[in-house]
Amino acid sequence: MSFSLPYKYITAEQLADLIKSKPTSELKEFAVVDVRDSDFVGGNIVSAINCPSDTFHANVDELVKKLESVPKVIFHCALSQARGPKAARIYAETRSHALPSSSSQEVFVLRDGFSGFQSKFRHDPELIEKFNKYYHD
Known part of the structure; x- marks a missing residue:
């Protein structure tokens, strides 16, 4: 029995x-x-939508509608080990039920999450905004 995830890693x-x-x-x-x-405070990826995991279930239908025509959706949390992958799975499942015949959309999880991303790109204002090293060092 093989099990495939409804998302890929980026x-x-x-x-x-x-x-x-x-x-x-x-x-x-x-x-x-x-x-x-x-843990959203202290910086984020430019243009990221904050959809906290503690209220994700309540807001996922709205998110699916909002992102319906976006070809790629990338999820992440701090490390993308629990909250990010779980949210990506819930989102993909909700989308497949709500929009069964809609155009394809790729769902991704950011490998190593925000921690990994900011450690590489924290000094690039095109990629990270509102960064405060107090929260990350």
């Missing part, structure tokens, strides 16, 4: 390239969903 470098590729059209090519709770 590395910090791949996400950085995606963010910096700045699409010229108004259509969003991707969305970053940050499911950290109180």
Whole structure:
């Protein structure tokens, strides 16, 4: 019996390239969903949507509608070991029930989460905003 996850992993470098590729059209090519709770303070990936894990179930239907036409959705938490992958799975399952015939969407989890991303890119204002090293060192 094989079990496949409803998401793939994306590395910090791949996400950085995606963010910096700045699409010229108004259509969003991707969305970053940050499911950290109180640990959201102290910085985030530019343009990330904060959808805290403690209220994720209550808000997932709204998120599916909001991101319906976005080709790539990338989830993460601090380390992307529990909250990020769980949110990605719930989102993918909810989306497949709510929009069974809609266009395909790729769901990703950011490998090593925000901690890994900020450790590589914290000094790049195109990638990280509101950074405060007090929360991360």
